[in-house]
Amino acid sequence: MSKDIVVLAGREVSEATFGAAVRVAGEELWVSGEDGVLWFSEGEGGRVLFSVEVPVLVRVPGEVERVLGPGVRPVAVPVWFIEVRASEVDGAEVPAMRFAAELSLQLDGSVWADDPAYAERAGLRGAS
Structure with a gap:
């Protein structure tokens, strides 16, 4: 998964x-x-670790919360929604989370993950 x-x-x-x-x-x-x-991927022809989809500009209030589900704090719009999906490869969430955290840092954003432990495994304690 x-x-x-x-x-x-x-x-x-x-x-x-x-x-x-x-x-x-x-x-x-x-x-x-x-x-x-x-x-x-892990080098040319290697296993895919994660993917990134084209960023989507969300302008509709409540849409991010609807997509991410209950418990998501309200998000001010407009906001760029950038989906990063780590593969099933063991440890793939580490480079994916590092990528996401750096992108959010550079773009005045935040990171949501379906498992908060990804940040800790990536060495990003306290990442949001």
């Missing part, structure tokens, strides 16, 4: 912020993509 992580960003992603997040996730990652999804 994949592991879901979402970056809720206050600003739009640029090439520079995206590149910085990739470096934090792991410089040895191989990036490929098609149809609006980027896949990050």
Whole structure:
């Protein structure tokens, strides 16, 4: 089962912020993509660790909370919704969470994960 992580960003992603997040996730990652999804693998032809979908600008109040479910704190809109999905590979949530945390830091955002333990496993204690 994949592991879901979402970056809720206050600003739009640029090439520079995206590149910085990739470096934090792991410089040895191989990036490929098609149809609006980027896949990050363990080197060329290696196992896919995580994917990132095209950012979506959410303008409707309450939409983020509806998508992420009960217990999500209210989110001010407009906000960029960036879905990061770690694969079933053991430990894949670590580079995925590092990527998401760096992206959120660069874009004045926050991170939501379907399991709060991802942040701790990625060495990001206190990450939100």
